[in-house]
Amino acid sequence: MAKRTARLISQLTAATAVLAAAGAVFIPAAPASAAGRDGKCDSGEFCYFYNSNNQGSVSDFTGSIANYGTSQPSCYDFKGPGNGKGKCVKNNAASVWNRSSKTVRVYYNSNYGGAFQDFKPGAKGNLNATLKNQNASHRFMSSTECKTDGTHTKPPSTILVYRVSLNRVDRVDFKDYVKNVLPNEWVPSWPKESLKAGAMAVKSFGWYWALHSTRKTPSGECFDVYDTTSSQVYKPGSATPATNAAVDATWNKRMTRNGKILQAHYCRTSTECGAWVDGDWMSQYGSRDKANAGWSYDRILKYYYRGIAIS
Known part of the structure; x- marks a missing residue:
């Protein structure tokens, strides 16, 4: 749950059809x-x-x-x-x-x-x-391979994750990606509303970079997000029942500002987040404390991310 700074990263989509070769399909x-x-x-x-x-x-x-x-x-x-x-x-x-x-x-x-x-x-x-x-x-490959199939109203079907220690890029089902990030960024034993707020932030952050990234590996492979705190910590097989439930409960919700998917930054505490612009960062521990005080996940999100809509 370390602080993360904005990184420029890139996208490759999954192909869903047999591609054209020499002008014929x-x-x-x-x-x-x-x-x-x-x-x-x-x-x-x-x-x-x-x-x-x-x-x-x-x-x-x-x-x-x-x-x-x-x-x-x-x-x-x-x-x-x-x-x-x-x-x-x-x-x-x-x-x-x-x-x-x-x-x-x-x-x-x-x-x-x-x-x-x-x-x-x-x-x-x-x-x-x-x-x-x-x-x-x-x-x-075609010239569109580094573009996502997602939009500001439709999440990407997959996301390209740069597995830094393995020096490779994996294409991961987007929902599976969110489920295997959340337990590494939020504590699974935290209150349900805190986990839901975290699920929305993790999803929104990944979604944003799928739409905006342009980064490539040294060998020229497109990717959307690192699997480290440079983006969000992704560990395959780390999903838990509690965090999965939070992702499932909020999956059909999106968080936008002026109609665009929010680049939802977050960090450990409000003190650490204070180094950045207020209204653009959520405190992870703050979400826990507010959930313990009875706040709903959407109230938590609107407190930290100003001017957003949850639809």
Whole structure:
């Protein structure tokens, strides 16, 4: 619950459809019928190799794939001659060659989730230690990938979290993100109305940066928030029943000022918050004390964040 200062951070959204490649949308009827998959790495394709250093059997693609499948005959497989021919691509690739005109992102999880590695047009290279033989999906990137699907009236469906100690970016379901931040910023045993106020602040802070961020990692990956006190402390698996209940109870509420999602700063005590502009910061311990005194969560929020609307 340390003080946090404003940081400029950036956004990448989750894609929900198969993306365009070479001007045409690639929609496979079934893995076995994927267009252009002949085991040769042709111009315009993104190719996996079974072995490192672009050796072994090739599996070539002309579009994004959310899930390669895990068993024959339904999986996407290595088709070219050499080691690995006939094996499923999922969790079996070691290197790539991107012969398409777009950056292609390889993901650890299916459905474009988890850790990822980008390959620019023309790039050849080995998958990194996290992704080697741990690849589950890939996506042809577009110019809109760093923009959120959220608005000031609709929360983002996902948020990009920079896992600082792991040096990677994870795409996290936005509600799961809020649930795994709140118990690390508010004490789960605090009164319910304090936890609700905290849930609103945590959600609003993350939502704001999803709409406004422009930061990238040193390797050029977009992200919205750090997983540390530079933004908010996010720890997967840390959600508790009490904090989850607070998030669920307030999930359909939004906190705005002049119609815009509030960048809801907060810090430990009113004394620490006093270094910043009054009306823009909430005291975490103050929310606890006011809840103990019988204040509702919306009254607490309106006390600390001046000029806001809760709708």
